[in-house]
Amino acid sequence: MGTIEFFKESIKNLRTVGTLTRSSKSLCKAMIKHVDFKTANVIVELGAGDGVITKHILKKMKKDAKLLSFEVNAEFCKQLRAINDPRLVVVEDSAEYLERYMKENNWSEIDAVISAIPFVALPDELGLMIIGECKRFLKKGGLFIQVHYSLLAKKLYQKVFGNVDVNFAPLNIPPAFVLVSEKR
Numbered sequence: 607m608g609t610i611e612f613f614k615e616s617i618k619n620l621r622t623v624g625t626l627t628r629s630s631k632s633l634c635k636a637m638i639k640h641v642d643f644k645t646a647n648v649i650v651e652l653g654a655g656d657g658v659i660t661k662h663i664l665k666k667m668k669k670d671a672k673l674l675s676f677e678v679n680a681e682f683c684k685q686l687r688a689i690n691d692p693r694l695v696v697v698e699d700s701a702e703y704l705e706r707y708m709k710e711n712n713w714s715e716i717d718a719v720i721s722a723i724p725f726v727a728l729p730d731e732l733g734l735m736i737i738g739e740c741k742r743f744l745k746k747g748g749l750f751i752q753v754h755y756s757l758l759a760k761k762l763y764q765k766v767f768g769n770v771d772v773n774f775a776p777l778n779i780p781p782a783f784v785l786v787s788e789k790r
Contacts, residue, residue, distance in 0.1 A: 633753065636775040637784055641717070642718075643668065645717065646718055647670070647717055648713050649667065650740065651676065651720050652676050652719060652721035652736070653722040654682065654696075655679075655682050655722060667693060672711070676707075678699070701721075715745040716740070725752070725759045725762060726756070726759050734766065747788065747789065749786055750787045750788075750789070752785045754785060755781075755782055763785055767787035768790070769787055769790065770787050
């Protein structure tokens with residue numbers, strides 16, 4: 607999907623897409639640099655969009671690891687399926703149903719969650735529930751990594767995890783924050 611097509615899809619669905627531009631290569635790298643890909647077996651991606659971050663994750667993953675990518679936008683799901691990587695499981699559903707898909711795939715824990723869900727556009731209760739479900743399935747020491755364009759939602763991660771490390775990614779339009787929380 608090109609930049610113009612992404613922009614058009616974003617305009618139609620801004621509430622669920624959360625941005626008008628694709629993540630830059632710099633932001634993608636800032637999102638995944640926290641993950642230990644040598645040991646990660648199951649990674650969950652929330653709000654996968656058209657797969658720009660997904661492709662960076664897949665390049666770093668082990669051959670036997672799995673990536674469970676949630677996306678609610680049907681057009682973006684078509685783009686994700688076109689990646690055609692056997693390690694990628696595309697879920698055209700809300701991340702609130704994480705437990706269902708963990709059970710379907712016989713996975714008990716997640717090594718890392720990489721999220722671009724626009725939590726500021728969701729009701730607080732739904733955001734807390736999704737983040738709480740991710741924490742429940744994260745292994746001890748597992749990371750929840752979230753991109754935001756402001757720090758308004760930082761309190762959500764602080765409330766659920768009790769810790770948030772803030773990283774600034776200036777080489778993106780707009781500049782972004784990468785928030786990292788660890789399950790302790």
